Amino acid sequence: MSKLRATVELTYPTPATLKIVTAAGGVSRLTPAQLERVVFKTVLAGGSCDDLPAISRDALIAGGQVVQVGAKKGAKS
Amino acid sequence: MAAGKFGPASGILLLDGYNLLANKVTGLREKASSQLTDTTGIGDTFEEQTPTGLTTLEVAQEGGFFDTSTTGSHAAFNASVPTSPQATVRTLCVGFAGQTTGYPFTGFEGAYEQDYSVTAEMGNLQKADVTYTMTGARSAGLILQPLATKTADWNTESTSVDNAASSAAGGVGFMQCTAASGFSAFVGSITHSTDDTTFASLIAFTDNVTSPYAERKEVSGTVNRYLAFSGNVTGSGSITIFCGFSRS
Numbered sequence: 001m002s003k004l005r006a007t008v009e010l011t012y013p014t015p016a017t018l019k020i021v022t023a024a025g026g027v028s029r030l031t032p033a034q035l036e037r038v039v040f041k042t043v044l045a046g047g048s049c050d051d052l053p054a055i056s057r058d059a060l061i062a063g064g065q066v067v068q069v070g071a072k073k074g075a076k077s
Numbered sequence: 078m079a080a081g082k083f084g085p086a087s088g089i090l091l092l093d094g095y096n097l098l099a100n101k102v103t104g105l106r107e108k109a110s111s112q113l114t115d116t117t118g119i120g121d122t123f124e125e126q127t128p129t130g131l132t133t134l135e136v137a138q139e140g141g142f143f144d145t146s147t148t149g150s151h152a153a154f155n156a157s158v159p160t161s162p163q164a165t166v167r168t169l170c171v172g173f174a175g176q177t178t179g180y181p182f183t184g185f186e187g188a189y190e191q192d193y194s195v196t197a198e199m200g201n202l203q204k205a206d207v208t209y210t211m212t213g214a215r216s217a218g219l220i221l222q223p224l225a226t227k228t229a230d231w232n233t234e235s236t237s238v239d240n241a242a243s244s245a246a247g248g249v250g251f252m253q254c255t256a257a258s259g260f261s262a263f264v265g266s267i268t269h270s271t272d273d274t275t276f277a278s279l280i281a282f283t284d285n286v287t288s289p290y291a292e293r294k295e296v297s298g299t300v301n302r303y304l305a306f307s308g309n310v311t312g313s314g315s316i317t318i319f320c321g322f323s324r325s
Contacts, residue, residue: 011234011268011307012275026273028237028303035235045278056275063299065277 003069004050004057006043010065014039015051022055089172089182089224090138091253091319092209094289095153096224100205103140107171107183109133109215134185134211136171143195143203148255148289150205154193164189168291169209170251170321176223179238182321184251184293186213216249218323221267222306224255226317232268232307234276238322240302243271246325247297250280252318257288259314266309267322269301276305286316300324 013021017038024030030038043049049066060066088105090097112131117124145151166187174180192208219238250267257263263286268276279300282292306320 006277009266009268009278009281010275011232018274021274026303027234027270027276028239028273030235040234053272053274055272056270059271059301060275060277063271063277063301 003048004052004066005069006045006047006049006066008045008065010043010049010052010060011040012049012053012056014041015053018053083174087173087175089170089176091170091224091255091291092153092188093167094254094291095148095150096255097138097141097150097153099148100141100144100150102138104138105171105173106137106139107173108135108137110135132215134215136169136185136188136209136211137207139206141205141207143205150207153289154190154205154207158191158193159189166212167209168251168253168293170253170291170319172220176220176319178220178223178233178236180220182218182220182251184216184218184249184321184323185209185211186216186249186293187211216251216323218248218251218321219304220319220321221304222308222318222320224253224317224319226256226315227308227310228313228315230309232276233305234268234270234307237270237273237276237303237305239273240304240324243299243301244324245299247295248300248322248324249293249295250282250320250322252282252292252294252320254285254288254290254316254318256317257286257290257314258316260286260310260312260316262286262311263316264309265318265320266307267320268305268307270303270305271301273303276303276307277301278307279304280322286314288317
């Protein structure tokens, strides 16, 4: 399994609180009470982001904001 | 954005980090003029005009008080009427719909303060009028961070601006800092997201803790559907920031 590394600064909900965001339909749809319960993680450029929300992963890799390191060519990550 | 009409309370005029509405400007005008050429020929029965593709941009402010305080109008204008071809252009943001996230503003690539006119008259306070002429593009965008004072790290992801889709041709961000004190570092960033869940840095403005200060920064490539602003401070203090972004 490859590791994910951020190429720019990223902010995302921690895995433990992601379900609150997912259930609401996004960060901008959170109520103030829900927003208080969500814990956000900031990863600086170059940092590991293996706990990135799965729904964001492909788009961030496609956009170049996240790269896979240690992946074998042709191997499933 | 709420559709409707707007009144004088909804004006925005920020130049190089100076909030010029503080000087009680009574008139604010943004004018774009398309250059047309006469293409009337034999056989035509009416005059014909065709755009040449050149647009002239002008912004004018009228009736503001002549103010010599540190962040007043005189400090903003007295030394900046351009006197050489190498004169520094200024960063200007104008709006007519208020300081609200997702509401429109216009940023200008290069603004020259062409006319600075101070007037004294009996029975009135001194007034200052300014006309800006542009040497670059007009960027119509949306406000990501309305002018506000902050004392700690923050972001606007919970009030992100939704474009309904991504765009492919980059854009330009504008940041204006009207007041700052105490912090040893401040980095403002525009962030974007495809899914309103994970936000990635799109534009990082220069680390700056002085005021007044403004910066215009371009980005190329894909700009994702959701846009927000993030402010990261070091130390303790306060900073007053405006930010907007225009998609190309």
